[in-house]
Amino acid sequence: MDSNHKPYDHVASAxxxxxxxxxxxxxxxxxxxxxxxxxxTFTNGFYAYCSAIFVDIRGSSQLPSQYKRPRLARIxxxxxxxxxxxxxxxxxxxxxxxxxxxxxxxxxxxxxxDINSVFSLGAQANSxxxxxxxxxxxxxxxxxxxxxxxxxxxRALMIKAGYNGSGINDIVYMGDVVNEAAKLANYGNGRPGVxxxxxxxxxxxxLNEHNQGLLRHDSDLQCYTGNVVNTxxxxxxxxNCN
Numbered sequence: 001m002d003s004n005h006k007p008y009d010h011v012a013s014a015x016x017x018x019x020x021x022x023x024x025x026x027x028x029x030x031x032x033x034x035x036x037x038x039x040x041t042f043t044n045g046f047y048a049y050c051s052a053i054f055v056d057i058r059g060s061s062q063l064p065s066q067y068k069r070p071r072l073a074r075i076x077x078x079x080x081x082x083x084x085x086x087x088x089x090x091x092x093x094x095x096x097x098x099x100x101x102x103x104x105x106x107x108x109x110x111x112x113x114d115i116n117s118v119f120s121l122g123a124q125a126n127s128x129x130x131x132x133x134x135x136x137x138x139x140x141x142x143x144x145x146x147x148x149x150x151x152x153x154x155r156a157l158m159i160k161a162g163y164n165g166s167g168i169n170d171i172v173y174m175g176d177v178v179n180e181a182a183k184l185a186n187y188g189n190g191r192p193g194v195x196x197x198x199x200x201x202x203x204x205x206x207l208n209e210h211n212q213g214l215l216r217h218d219s220d221l222q223c224y225t226g227n228v229v230n231t232x233x234x235x236x237x238x239x240n241c242n
Contacts, residue, residue, distance in 0.1 A: 033108040034094045034158050037171055045159040050094065051109040051118045051151065051203065052173075054181035055083055055125050056102040058146040058189045071141065076101060079132060079145070086124045090117055094158075095171060104181065106156065106173055115153060115206045120230070122149045122197050127233035129196070134241040148188025152180040152200040187221055194218065195227035 154177035
């Protein structure tokens with residue numbers, strides 16, 4: 001198998017660090033939408049407003065004590081595969097990532113209709129968790145899972161980071177939008193009386209009147225929350241999951 005392995009050279013490393021910090025600053029362009037990955041180099045970047053959705057399992061640290069590893073692996077595979085499928089159903093999804101027991105996506109939302117579409121992803125994720133718990137009960141999994149769903153809107157800087165020439169790199173989204181979505185997801189189902197779905201105030205203000213009406217303001221957490229579900233999925237659940 002071919003490999004890009006190279007011994008670490010600390011002298012060359014020092015030169016690279018200096019170049020990154022004090023050399024050519026590169027081009028950071030303000031755009032209406034985040035571009036495809038192939039537009040990125042190690043010297044450019046793109047600013048754009050976008051939305052982020054982050055879904056996490058609540059109390060996941062307790063799951064290893066409740067399930068042996070093979071069964072726990074089945075739960076994670078089912079949960080993560082369906083979250084990725086939901087996110088991938090949005091044609092504006094720019095980045096989909098898995099981080100431990102969480103999945104998140106960055107989605108281009110140049111129009112308010114696009115932000116409402118992200119809200120729909122959150123509702124689908126909430127309904128999917130109900131199906132997952134139903135199937136877990138049927139398969140004798142005694143401890144259902146709870147998820148938190150966070151959604152935010154804001155400005156991000158999209159850059160490529162990694163070791164130039166190694167083939168090892170990743171796309172990094174700098175800014176508060178992903179971190180805020182993760183923080184909001186941590187609120188969902190994490191405190192008494194806080195339902196699964198949580199949005200930032202800015203995200204909420206860009207929703208249509210109907211979707212805004214599905215949420216209530218939490219003055220303590222300074223966000224909007226709701227137990228919002230997907231109507232078609234709920235109807236299917238009622239007919240098929242008795």
